Amino acid sequence: MADVDRLFDELAAAYVRGERPDLPAYLARAGDEADELARLVDAFLRTVPPPEPSEDEKAAERYMTPAYKKKYADTFNRLVKPNATKLKAKVEAEVKASGVAHADADRVNVLLYVNQTTRSTANSGEPQVALNRVQLSMVKQGGTWLVNDITSY
Numbered sequence: 280m281a282d283v284d285r286l287f288d289e290l291a292a293a294y295v296r297g298e299r300p301d302l303p304a305y306l307a308r309a310g311d312e313a314d315e316l317a318r319l320v321d322a323f324l325r326t327v328p329p330p331e332p333s334e335d336e337k338a339a340e341r342y343m344t345p346a347y348k349k350k351y352a353d354t355f356n357r358l359v360k361p362n363a364t365k366l367k368a369k370v371e372a373e374v375k376a377s378g379v380a381h382a383d384a385d386r387v388n389v390l391l392y393v394n395q396t397t398r399s400t401a402n403s404g405e406p407q408v409a410l411n412r413v414q415l416s417m418v419k420q421g422g423t424w425l426v427n428d429i430t431s432y
Contacts, residue, residue: 283312287319294323301342303389303417303424306377313377321373344418344427351429368399385419 309316380388416428
């Protein structure tokens with residue numbers, strides 16, 4: 280547990296400094312205690328103010344390959360921003376479980392089970408919960424793991 284506490288303290292301090300820590304790398308470092316670290320991070324992120332959409336977009340793009348960054352930016356600007364603004368949407372996502380579905384030395388597929396709660400004018404502000412499965416296809420570039428594709432199920 281001490282290793283998880285140390286990793287959490289390191290990650291939270293980086294986040295408070297305005298950095299966007301590489302969460303998959305921290306979870307990998309936690310090893311068998313990754314679930315405990317994920318729970319601590321989830322609780323922490325619920326207590327700090329959420330970033331503006333433009334900050335979300337920039338933070339997310341840091342963890343993407345150049346090719347996927349272009350695809351993501353197109354989708355974000357064409358669909359997410361206009362609809363989120365129009366519907367005054369507020370979305371919270373909670374990773375309930377994760378696991379490696381496939382791994383090679385330079386490629387990995389990570390499966391996430393995510394509960395997504397949306398409040399918007401479309402539902403009179405009432406929370407709507409979606410239970411999602413998301414696969415992150417990641418590649419190692421320059422010693423860093425980057426998202427190369429995202430598939431939602």
